Amino acid sequence: MRGFAGARMERIAASAGVNKQLLFYYYHSKRGLFQTVLKRGESELETALAAIPMASGSPLERLRDVLSALFEFLERHPQLVALLSHAERLDAAPFASPVRRLVVLLAEGQGLGLVRDDLDPHMAAAQALVLMLGYLRLEPLIAASAPPLGADEPALRERWRHAAVDLVVHGVRAPAE
């Protein structure tokens, strides 16, 4: 909304319980502060995502688990997602590892004939991520589009997660013959 130029050093300082000069003392400039914060946010996100536990079971079951864990993590760190996506820094770096895991799972599923052969694992993995990320970025739109549940936000998130995981799993699954 307000962007970098709209951010006020004094407001940041006040909100941090310190004074403006301290920010300049530590970060030298507004840009310096933001670069530091973004860098920290990126690595925070990256390590947390790398820590999503390895699931067990068939590739499709593990796909379920990874997707659920991914969504739950993003859900628990909305500021991080907002910060990084607002900064247009949502490049490969922070999400590379979970996407790679999804790609591997999908390819493995293809090898076992569980996943459609005409599917590009890279595309599907990126789309799964978009589905998870999309909720946080477009919540108002979603709430307005969905039934009266609009107000009950936590339940809506649950439903979104569930439906998104289902959509992906059904969407990649090889059709029964």
Add this chain to the structure above:
Amino acid sequence: MRGFAGARMERIAASAGVNKQLLFYYYHSKRGLFQTVLKRGESELETALAAIPMASGSPLERLRDVLSALFEFLERHPQLVALLSHAERLDAAPFASPVRRLVVLLAEGQGLGLVRDDLDPHMAAAQALVLMLGYLRLEPLIAASAPPLGADEPALRERWRHAAVDLVVHGVRAPAE
């Protein structure tokens, strides 16, 4: 990136081939200019989306067509999407009509047994939209996550559209018995 506060009236004027004073003459203030532009963008998007042609065929075929048309439209108007989503104005208004159409198609498909019964049409419709919108917002991430195709952007979009439509159609389809 730079946000409202980062926008410069003189830069806007220069880029429009006029001078600063003219902007103030017509829009009275910076806020006024932005409100006008946003309002115009919203209605532009809305009417264009409402004009997506009614397809024919089975609900799933029509779903394909509507999704493709939706993505192609969004693709052709990236500035609009960027503007509205940057302004956090992506609420119900502009996207209500296409989402509603998707909901109707999905419900119809459920009635015919073509679409999974355990699926909430509202959720699935919103998720389909997110999948289409997501590309434009997350292109760098996607390009970086996908195979060497990263550089060849138009082809990547084609592939994304195709894969996304496939994912949705397969994802909502009732499993063959």
Add this chain to the structure above:
DNA sequence: GATTTCCTCAACCAATTGGTTGAGGAAATG
């Protein structure tokens, strides 16, 4: 040809804001 409409040029103003400077307090640390 007169007038209205639309637009430009140039100069200007007040407020905001990133960033600085320097003196000094408080709490560790030695």
Add this chain to the structure above:
DNA sequence: CATTTCCTCAACCAATTGGTTGAGGAAATC
């Protein structure tokens, strides 16, 4: 107790920028 480290307070500055004013040119309209 002395000193270093960390932080605050207060005042200040230069640059930017939204917004204004007023005189005037050019083209349409009458």
